[in-house]
Amino acid sequence: MWQQILRVRQRAIWSWDGFVHVYRTEASLMQWLMANAVFAVLAFALPLSAGERGLLLMGGIIVLAAECLNTAIERVVDDIGTDKRDAAKYAKDCGSAAVAVTAIAVGVAWVCVLVGLAI
Template structure:
């Protein structure tokens, strides 16, 4: 039992270290955090159901996760080789696209919720 607790603790430390690394090295994570803060306040101010609020907050957190994965892809690609390669560019572009698509998905969710409130 104690070993399991220590493993969970260690994984939490590694995860936090990864998040701090992304925060310190990728300005876009800071931008997403500010956007998430603004939209989280909006989600709690608007008369939303618990499900709507949860979906919107979860979406914002998923954008942060996508940004972390994009950074991981960039680090691995750069670690393999610093020379310009088509596959390296494609991998980085795909990681960036994942962040963009996740952001668009959250935007669509917000539009649906806002239209539902207005309608």
């Protein structure tokens, strides 16, 4: 049992190290954190159901996860080599697209919730 607890602890440390790396090296993560803070305040200020609020907050967190994955892709591609290669460009572009798609999904969720409030 203690071994399992130590494994969970170690995984949490590695995860935190990864998040700190992205925070320190990617300005876009700070932008998403600020956007999440603004939208979290809005989510708690509006008369939303717990489900709506949870969906919107979760969506913002998923954008952060996508940004972390995008950074991981960029680091691996850059580690392999700095030569201009089509596959490297496409990998990085796809990672960026993943962030954009998740952000659009959260935007759609916000529009749906706000339209529901207005009706």
